Amino acid sequence: MIRSVNPLAQEPRYELIGRVLRENILSGVLPQGFVLLEGPIAAVMQTSRVPVQSALRQLLEDGLIHRFDGRGYLVGQGGADVIPIRRDIRELELEIPQVVDEALQTRGTWRHVYDKVEEEVASCQIFGEFRIVETELADHLGVSRTVVRDVLARLQERGLVRKSPSSHWIAGPLTARTVSEKFELRGIMEPAALRLAGPHIRYAEVEALLERTGTDPGITPQYLGDALLELCIAQAPNTALVEMIRSNRLLLSSVDRALILLGLPRDEDTIEQYQTLLDLITHHPIDSACEYLRYHLSITARRYLARMKIVAVIDETGSFAPYLSPQ
Amino acid sequence: MIRSVNPLAQEPRYELIGRVLRENILSGVLPQGFVLLEGPIAAVMQTSRVPVQSALRQLLEDGLIHRFDGRGYLVGQGGADVIPIRRDIRELELEIPQVVDEALQTRGTWRHVYDKVEEEVASCQIFGEFRIVETELADHLGVSRTVVRDVLARLQERGLVRKSPSSHWIAGPLTARTVSEKFELRGIMEPAALRLAGPHIRYAEVEALLERTGTDPGITPQYLGDALLELCIAQAPNTALVEMIRSNRLLLSSVDRALILLGLPRDEDTIEQYQTLLDLITHHPIDSACEYLRYHLSITARRYLARMKIVAVIDETGSFAPYLSPQ
DNA sequence: CACCTATGTTATACGAAGTACAGTTTTTCC
DNA sequence: GGAAAAACTGTACTTCGTATAACATAGGTG
Structure with a gap:
């Protein structure tokens, strides 16, 4: 508990x-x-x-x-x-x-447990369909069903869980289609946000990041992805847009983390792509960066789907949180 | 009740x-x-x-x-x-x-009351900031606080209400900034969706609608806007995108309805714009329609903001649902 | 600082609805 | 006409939806 x-x-x-x-x-x-x-x-x-x-x-x-x-x-x-x-x-x-x-x-119990549940629910979805029972989750978290229902309702709004016809809670499965859709969305929203963000980016910070990239081994593709979001894209002066971008990435990055934990090798050349991108952002017209971002996302989507297929073959159902029961 | x-x-x-x-x-x-x-x-x-x-x-x-x-x-x-x-x-x-x-x-009490509350909460926001008290709303709807909290949590996730620092429920105010952001989002997402939808549009139906437009007086700009969404944009083979477009329009169209109820004249020439748009969709390359949609939205945004300003002058706080108390 | 109000959370309870399985009736087919 | 197969019912068990009461916490106000 x-x-x-x-x-x-x-x-x-x-x-x-x-x-x-x-x-x-x-x-x-x-x-x-x-x-x-x-x-x-x-x-x-x-x-x-x-x-x-x-x-x-x-x-x-x-x-x-x-x-x-x-x-x-x-x-x-x-x-x-x-x-x-x-x-x-x-x-x-x-x-x-x-x-x-x-x-x-922060206030509210649900906030404190939410992130953990979100992460666990999101990352299990590569492995198929899971059922969540309210009381089990409540026991597991040590909170009442009220809080659990609050958490689940919000996960539902964010598209991470849904209801079966018999109104049981279901998570997943994460299909290739879902992933494609999410990347398609990224391809629409993130370049647009980057363009809007253009005048508001603190270029000194981006340049500093660019300097460290390639030498500092702590800079992983994941780190760069997050940094790109925070330093550049999230600077767009449209909170609704940034919010949508964040919530759209949520599932993708949870799955990414899960894949890394599973021991899947990360590809090194995406770092190069990020370098190119950061360079374009700092030294060239923003439109070129937007174009390259779109290209980068299409490549990333293909890689992502390929990695997912490997997992489907592994079908090693690691250890999930106990409230997640495979269907 | x-x-x-x-x-x-x-x-x-x-x-x-x-x-x-x-x-x-x-x-x-x-x-x-x-x-x-x-x-x-x-x-x-x-x-x-x-x-x-x-x-x-x-x-x-x-x-x-x-x-x-x-x-x-x-x-x-x-x-x-x-x-x-x-x-x-x-x-x-x-x-x-x-x-x-x-x-x-449908099942679940909250579903039955949700739409009504959503509409009321959305449309009050032009008139400023409103406070919602859980127990009052519960009494008004004749349901328990449990259901009300469920409804409010979902409204919060969809960005229609928020919490004050003292964690009271607040709706609005709808600022020019919010509206601009939402239209900016429409300008990004809807043309992109229209392009994706291109091959999936049932052109016969669109043509039939185009025929009726201009002669049938029942075809209002609102009707056309909804029809355009359903017949064309929502045909995009990306449910996540369509879902986002829908939720982004939600507040705008509620406010629109409220303005009409208030007796604000609707402008006739948007009908012409819709006609042009439908014509482009049916008879021309989809890209031209996307471009025109983008243009149309920028015009609409300006009109929308202008109408909102009129209301700000009226400041006639019509009759709101009793659980909405102006701040 | 005391009082009032509203929210966050718990616990409990009950009804409604779905599921699974055993046992019974009906149908089918020879 | 009878046996096997299919269809149906009874019933217990599970889960979800909602209500309700209660209490602690926190904010606001005079």
Whole structure:
């Protein structure tokens, strides 16, 4: 049973805030006598004052802070000799761990489990058709059916699962046709987005990436694909378009990751194609880059389909998440 | 309180099946002594046997059918002299009303309320920002919060509502920017789809439509727009693309309907543009039609934005569904 | 800081509908 | 006329759709 990818994501905000304050008091970042005020803390944590209140109450009980004759709380056990330090908490550089920060950003259990389920559901589809039973998934995730249904409804909207005629949840199979359609869509939308993005690309960053490509072994085709999306295509000033491009790529890249995990060799010459593309983007009219992107996608689609066929031959049904039962 | 657009849609299947059988018995289509078997009835109704069983039990209680020494039920009150008629029910041409047939197709309360909510939520957005409260919507629709949350989650996925930072549901406002983005998307996707659709268009039907255009006063720009989508663009052999085009148009056409309801004059010359377009599609290379479609969309976008500005001046907040409260 | 409101989530329950299988009736074919 | 095959029913089991109550959390406001 998994509760979440980020274990802190489940905790209420006041716990997270309390945790941050506690650690900063113990580490000395918040000095004895420092005046803690609700409002500024809420501002730093990007939340409202209510959870800050709860956190402070808890810290008071734990004896880490104390009240005094004035507004707010003082850090430390208290005593007559402590002089209140009144400074803006924003100047103090509180240490806020990455995980806590993330957990503060997102709300809703379903968000925390969604990504994991999405990835697992998407990547199983090369291996055929799978059935998902709500209660099994709920047990597996350690959440209620309500949350599971929320997740599944959204997966359905994004086209990753569907309902059988008897209204059971079905994922896959990923057919050559589906893949072709998705690449066809990429060929329509991504060059168009790149053209729109033209004036908004931060060329220095692209150039820096281009420099590293070829020497840095950490730069895989996947990395380049994502970077191209983020640095160039996603700069298009049309959020709806970018959103569609993202959601269209979702299944393809999940499958890609799954294929890599399966040990399929990645082809080296796509790196060359990316280099050419990045070069065109930085040094030539954007239209030529768009044209080349279209060409690149048509090649990639063929390669992708060829790799899928290999898997179909392997038919090694690796290990799927237990809630995914092959049909 | 509204329960549904189609009042029968809420009823369980066995009720619908019972209703059909009852009416066909009373009208005499099902003669006295006819042997009613579960399986065949289920096949006719396109369902499983379970609801048919329930329906038959109910009819038995009502005295419209009776059991006999054999499998199934006999139509009529019964008596020693009735001779069982064994014939395939499919030969009998049961009268199945349109509404019942529709209701049998769809399942799930949320489906029945979804369209209505979608339309209302979409069309309010020209008038600014609206808040939706789950419980109010639930009361209004006469359903539980469960269903409402399902509907809202899907509206969110389709980009018609969003969450405020305090995670309240917000619809709108429809800004000029949003509209421009959506038309930009149309300009990218619809010509591309039209090109793909080229070989699959049933030209006879398009020609028939073209004939009627100009003479038949029932052919409005809206009608033509929908027809163009269905007859030509949606014929593209890429379901994902067509799906995206549909969902992208959703908000635009809802707003369009709202504007017409508001009494804004429709411009007559778009009909001419549609005529030109249909003519190009039927009699010329598809590329020229694509090009013209792109041009047409850019004009339409400008007109659309101009009409929206008029409404902004009117700022007459007509009557919205009661669960939509302006911010 | 207290109160009010709305959302997120859980748990539970029940009805509706599909599936599978065993057992029975009807049909078919010799 | 009788046996095998096909069709049908009864029934238990499973899953999904929805309702409902309840509670914690968080935001807003005076």
